[in-house]
Amino acid sequence: xxxxxxxxxxxxxxxxxxxxxxxxxxxxxxxxxxxxxxxxxxxxxxxxxxxxxxxxxxxxxxxxxxxxxxxxxxxxxxxxxxxxxxxxxxxxxxxxxxxxxxxxxxxxxxxxxxxxxxxxxxxxxxxxxxxxxxxxxxxxxxxxxxxxxxxxxxxxxxxxxxxxxxxxxxxxxxxxxxxxxxxxxxxxxxxxxxxxxxxxxxxxxxxxxxxxxxxxxxxxxxxxxxxxxxxxxxxxxxxxxxxxxxxxxxxxxxxxxxxxx
Amino acid sequence: xxxxxxxxxxxxxxxxxxxxxxxxxxxxxxxxxxxxxxxxxxxxxxxxxxxxxxxxxxxxxxxxxxxxxxxxxxxxxxxxxxxxxxxxxxxxxxxxxxxxxxxxxxxxxxxxxxxxxxxxxxxxxxxxxxxxxxxxxxxxxxxxxxxxxxxxxxxxxxxxxxxxxxxxxxxxxxxxxxxxxxxxxxxxxxxxxxxxxxxxxxxxxxxxxxxxxxxxxxxxxxxxxxxxxxxxxxxxxxxxxxxxxxxxxxxxxxxxxxxxxxxxxxxxxxxxxxxxxxxxxxxxxxxxxxxxxxxxxxxxxxxxxxxxxxxxxxxxxxxxxxxxxxxxxxxxxxxxxxxxxxxxxxxxxxxxxxxxxxxxxxxxxxxxxxxxxxxxxxxxxxxxxxx
Numbered sequence: 001x002x003x004x005x006x007x008x009x010x011x012x013x014x015x016x017x018x019x020x021x022x023x024x025x026x027x028x029x030x031x032x033x034x035x036x037x038x039x040x041x042x043x044x045x046x047x048x049x050x051x052x053x054x055x056x057x058x059x060x061x062x063x064x065x066x067x068x069x070x071x072x073x074x075x076x077x078x079x080x081x082x083x084x085x086x087x088x089x090x091x092x093x094x095x096x097x098x099x100x101x102x103x104x105x106x107x108x109x110x111x112x113x114x115x116x117x118x119x120x121x122x123x124x125x126x127x128x129x130x131x132x133x134x135x136x137x138x139x140x141x142x143x144x145x146x147x148x149x150x151x152x153x154x155x156x157x158x159x160x161x162x163x164x165x166x167x168x169x170x171x172x173x174x175x176x177x178x179x180x181x182x183x184x185x186x187x188x189x190x191x192x193x194x195x196x197x198x199x200x201x202x203x204x205x206x207x208x209x210x211x212x213x214x215x216x217x218x219x220x221x222x223x224x225x226x227x228x229x230x231x232x233x234x235x236x237x238x239x240x241x242x243x244x245x246x247x248x249x250x251x252x253x254x255x256x257x258x259x260x261x
Numbered sequence: 262x263x264x265x266x267x268x269x270x271x272x273x274x275x276x277x278x279x280x281x282x283x284x285x286x287x288x289x290x291x292x293x294x295x296x297x298x299x300x301x302x303x304x305x306x307x308x309x310x311x312x313x314x315x316x317x318x319x320x321x322x323x324x325x326x327x328x329x330x331x332x333x334x335x336x337x338x339x340x341x342x343x344x345x346x347x348x349x350x351x352x353x354x355x356x357x358x359x360x361x362x363x364x365x366x367x368x369x370x371x372x373x374x375x376x377x378x379x380x381x382x383x384x385x386x387x388x389x390x391x392x393x394x395x396x397x398x399x400x401x402x403x404x405x406x407x408x409x410x411x412x413x414x415x416x417x418x419x420x421x422x423x424x425x426x427x428x429x430x431x432x433x434x435x436x437x438x439x440x441x442x443x444x445x446x447x448x449x450x451x452x453x454x455x456x457x458x459x460x461x462x463x464x465x466x467x468x469x470x471x472x473x474x475x476x477x478x479x480x481x482x483x484x485x486x487x488x489x490x491x492x493x494x495x496x497x498x499x500x501x502x503x504x505x506x507x508x509x510x511x512x513x514x515x516x517x518x519x520x521x522x523x524x525x526x527x528x529x530x531x532x533x534x535x536x537x538x539x540x541x542x543x544x545x546x547x548x549x550x551x552x553x554x555x556x557x558x559x560x561x562x563x564x565x566x567x568x569x570x571x572x573x574x575x576x577x578x579x580x581x582x583x584x585x586x587x588x589x590x591x592x593x594x595x596x597x598x599x600x601x602x603x604x605x606x607x608x609x610x611x612x613x614x615x616x617x618x619x620x621x622x623x624x625x626x627x628x629x630x631x632x633x634x635x636x637x638x639x640x641x642x643x644x645x646x647x648x
Contacts, residue, residue: 136398136546136550136551137289137398137544137546137547138546139545139546167560168556171551171556171559171560172556174551175405175551175552175556177551178403178404178405178550178551178552179403179405179551179552182397182401182403182404182405182550183401183402183403185401
């Protein structure tokens with residue numbers, strides 16, 4: 001069942017947009033700070049085996065910005081209730097960057113509806129001594145360019161990032177990203193302490209050349225998650241699901257199969 | 262018109278070529294470039310300049326707050342105000358900080374202001390600001406919380422000054438089981454509150470509200486913006502059911518006076534251009550972090566400020582009314598016409614700016630005090646005389 005349909009879900013007074021496609025076990029993809037709302041090629045691939053749900057987070061894109069949204073914990077609680085409201089069980093939860101952070105928070109609080117966890121170039125932790133760039137000092141164009149290792153892809157992204165048509169969504173996404181991640185900068189001290197609670201098969205998947213979340217952060221996730229396996233994608237930036245789509249899809253599918261769920 | 266001598270205390274030894282390597286002298290410009298020996302001399306020189314304004318008969322003096330920058334060396338303006346509180350005898354001392362949202366405990370400012378007000382026996386003017394966008398980078402405070410933290414901190418400080426303690430305060434950001442301020446402010450019910458801003462309709466509406474009637478100060482902006490925001494304040498006051506007095510409106514304007522127009526322009530040019538092109542230089546991402554302004558204001562300001570990156574000349578600044586420069590007659594005429602159009606009665610001349618050296622600063626201050634102030638002192642908007 002190729003293709004997808006767009007739906008909306010209202011929960012806790014907040015209406016969000018959700019893309020759905022495919023059939024099979026549920027796979028929920030949580031987008032990063034750049035926003036969601038697009039049915040991406042890797043989602044199409046994954047939808048051949050899974051029911052893919054790709055929500056736009058509260059505060060992002062076309063979803064509402066609820067007044068209760070003060071931090072990442074609010075978002076984690078919202079999505080735990082979203083899984084319940086959608087009656088989703090044995091969920092394969094996949095998150096990229098800020099979405100990976102969110103996925104890890106959800107799993108830390110309550111993993112009863114989850115089968116596996118996959119974090120891609122994920123925020124959420126702090127590694128002393130490893131210099132991280134400050135995306136809040138980058139222009140939209142610089143940020144887009146720095147997502148990719150492949151220079152042709154970087155240039156395409158940089159051009160797209162200054163398209164006036166996307167400006168409202170970009171400013172909205174940037175606002176809510178600051179709301180969630182300004183201080184502490186893209187991490188949560190609670191997650192640092194309690195990520196070890198997560199007893200799920202976990203895939204920590206990282207681009208070797210990630211300029212936003214250096215690969216030392218992948219090791220930090222691995223260290224805290226007893227059941228994690230680490231997958232570093234060579235010659236790849238912050239978003240392997242875009243930059244190395246086929247390899248990404250293959251690794252994720254294999255991980256889920258091996259997890260036996 | 263009342264006159265408040267305003268000093269920004271820049272690190273005047275800023276390397277003029279710093280911008281070949283750095284996009285700004287704020288936040289990321291390494292503090293290894295600060296030389297404490299030179300800085301110490303500057304602090305003492307600048308304090309002398311402010312104290313001199315007291316001798317010369319200004320109504321007040323102003324200190325300022327910015328963090329992690331060569332632009333201004335007053336991250337903790339209360340310290341400077343404390344030094345001035347004993348050495349000055351007549352002037353009001355206006356602290357045109359404090360950036361309330363940056364505070365972890367707003368009572369520290371309630372206390373600091375109350376002490377200053379006591380030492381000076383009521384000469385303190387209490388400034389409250391949100392701080393410019395870059396302060397949120399420098400402090401780590403979330404800029405999306407800026408407005409809410411400002412309002413909460415303000416309410417807490419005002420209650421601490423005016424309500425009998427101890428009482429408990431539970432806000433969203435501040436939680437205090439005991440609020441019981443010692444000392445209480447000298448001025449009752451509390452020191453006058455001034456709100457400096459570059460022009461935010463939300464701030465103006467809030468300041469003009471009937472229960473506050475705070476003084477609104479327009480800082481470094483073209484006169485078109487000055488006129489618009491002063492009109493806005495009066496409109497808001499009318500909507501709130503009262504007429505705003507000219508004493509509720511102030512303008513901070515960089516000013517240079519010399520014997521002739523020609524001499525003034527010649528002496529001021531390198532220093533005002535250094536101020537605007539070197540000290541003020543800042544990328545948009547620093548100036549406007551996400552959430553500092555509402556999304557709609559942000560779009561407007563970003564469009565308007567794209568010109569900030571461009572080098573500006575003294576002539577442009579004069580043309581736009583961001584700098585007043587000339588003979589005493591020229592300066593008086595400009596101030597009269599701007600006062601008539603904008604309707605303010607408080608003037609905050611920046612008589613030091615950029616790299617202006619001590620001798621020219623002294624001369625400028627003296628000429629302003631002797632050849633400008635006396636002529637305008639009792640003047641109200643539209644040429645009326647104060648009673």
